[in-house]
Amino acid sequence: MEHAYGLEIPQDLAEACTPRRTALLVYDMQVGIVSQIVNGAAVVAQVKSLLEVARAAGLRVFFMRHLSLPKEASPAAVCDSATIPNKDLSTIRFGSPPALLQNSC
Numbered sequence: 001m002e003h004a005y006g007l008e009i010p011q012d013l014a015e016a017c018t019p020r021r022t023a024l025l026v027y028d029m030q031v032g033i034v035s036q037i038v039n040g041a042a043v044v045a046q047v048k049s050l051l052e053v054a055r056a057a058g059l060r061v062f063f064m065r066h067l068s069l070p071k072e073a074s075p076a077a078v079c080d081s082a083t084i085p086n087k088d089l090s091t092i093r094f095g096s097p098p099a100l101l102q103n104s105c
Helices: 040-054
Strands: 002-004 005-009 023-027 059-066
Touching: 023 040, 040 059
Parallel strands: 023 059
Antiparallel strands: 002 005
C-alpha cells in the first residue's frame, strides 16, 4: 500500500478488495423490475446468496432503485423553453411532488 496526501493507494487487487474498501451494490431489485426478468426468481435467489456471503465477509451493502418522476412533476411538463433559456434545467429546485416545481421556472 502506498500513501500520498493522506490517502492510501492500493497497489494490487488484494489491497483494494478488503471489507473496509469494498461494498456490494444491489440495484433495482424491486418487484416491478424483477417480474420483467425472464429468470426473475433465479436472479433473486442468486442476489440473496450473494448478500449472505457479502454480509458474512463484513462488506457494506447498499440498495438502490431507479426512480422516475411522474410526468406532472417533470421539468418539461411544468416549464417550457420560453421560461428556461436554452432548456438549462440546472436552476430548477427540487422538493416534494407535485408542488416541487411551482414557482421554480
